[in-house]
Amino acid sequence: KAGVTQTPRYLIKTRGQQVTLSCSPISGHRSVSWYQQTPGQGLQFLFEYFSETQRNKGNFPGRFSGRQFSNSRSEMNVSTLELGDSALYLCASSLASGATQYFGPGTRLLVL
Amino acid sequence: AQKITQTQPGMFVQEKEAVTLDCTYDTSDPSYGLFWYKQPSSGEMIFLIYQGSYDQQNATEGRYSLNFQKARKSANLVISASQLGDSAMYFCAMRLYVNTDKLIFGTGTRLQVFP
Numbered sequence: 001k002a003g004v005t006q007t008p009r010y011l012i013k014t015r016g017q018q019v020t021l022s023c024s025p026i027s028g029h030r031s032v033s034w035y036q037q038t039p040g041q042g043l044q045f046l047f048e049y050f051s052e053t054q055r056n057k058g059n060f061p062g063r064f065s066g067r068q069f070s071n072s073r074s075e076m077n078v079s080t081l082e083l084g085d086s087a088l089y090l091c092a093s094s095l096a097s098g099a100t101q102y103f104g105p106g107t108r109l110l111v112l
Numbered sequence: 113a114q115k116i117t118q119t120q121p122g123m124f125v126q127e128k129e130a131v132t133l134d135c136t137y138d139t140s141d142p143s144y145g146l147f148w149y150k151q152p153s154s155g156e157m158i159f160l161i162y163q164g165s166y167d168q169q170n171a172t173e174g175r176y177s178l179n180f181q182k183a184r185k186s187a188n189l190v191i192s193a194s195q196l197g198d199s200a201m202y203f204c205a206m207r208l209y210v211n212t213d214k215l216i217f218g219t220g221t222r223l224q225v226f227p
Contacts, residue, residue, distance in 0.1 A: 014132075015130075022223035031213050033148075033214065033215070035215075036115045042217060042218075042219050042220070043203065043205075043215075045216070046171070046215050047213065048212065048214060050116055052212075055211065055212060055213075056212045056213075056214050058214075072119060088155055089156060092157070092215075094213055097211070098209060098213070100147070100159055100162055101147075101213060101215065102159055103149070103156060103157035103158070104156065105154065105155060105156040106155040106156060108155070
């Protein structure tokens with residue numbers, strides 16, 4: 001069974017631009033969560049989705065948004081990029097709420 | 113507030129030796145899960161082992177075991193017979209069972225295995 005896939009793997013943007021990251025969960029998994037990893041702040045929870053509904057959101061500004069589609073694929077969007085948004089963005093999926101989360105390889109975003 | 117603490121920024125271990133990575137947690141919730149993930153330099157977080165707060169026995173998965181001491185709120189990872197491929201960052205994480213899958217991570221421990 002294929003693992004969690006994330007596209008693109010690497011991305012370079014400039015300040016003020018917006019970006020959309022995609023995550024395809026493991027087949028059959030309905031829960032998707034997103035995390036931001038930076039050297040300074042470590043791993044921080046962004047949001048989670050289950051059956052197309054956002055269940056929980058981390059402490060991030062409104063520039064960060066996401067959604068989940070009926071096939072469980074998820075996207076996250078960051079508008080008006082700032083230098084501090086440079087990070088590794090990790091997506092994780094789980095079979096159901098409460099099950100173990102499995103992570104994708106991440107998208108490395110660099111904002112110049 | 114819930115918190116995970118990993119006090120060892122870096123650890124060294126010789127190949128074939130065992131190593132313990134420390135993790136303490138803080139929560140007042142009685143129902144929670146504790147996880148360990150491995151992150152190689154490639155960036156992907158690899159699930160290693162899980163321990164539920166109500167589990168009576170320590171979890172084991174191959175060379176990985178979790179030393180769960182509930183009263184001390186610790187969940188240390190023990191890697192037996194270290195291999196060069198074990199060199200990576202290791203993160204301890206906690207999840208509360210309150211209608212969320214949100215994981216709270218520690219700051220991680222960088223493990224280096226030398227020949």
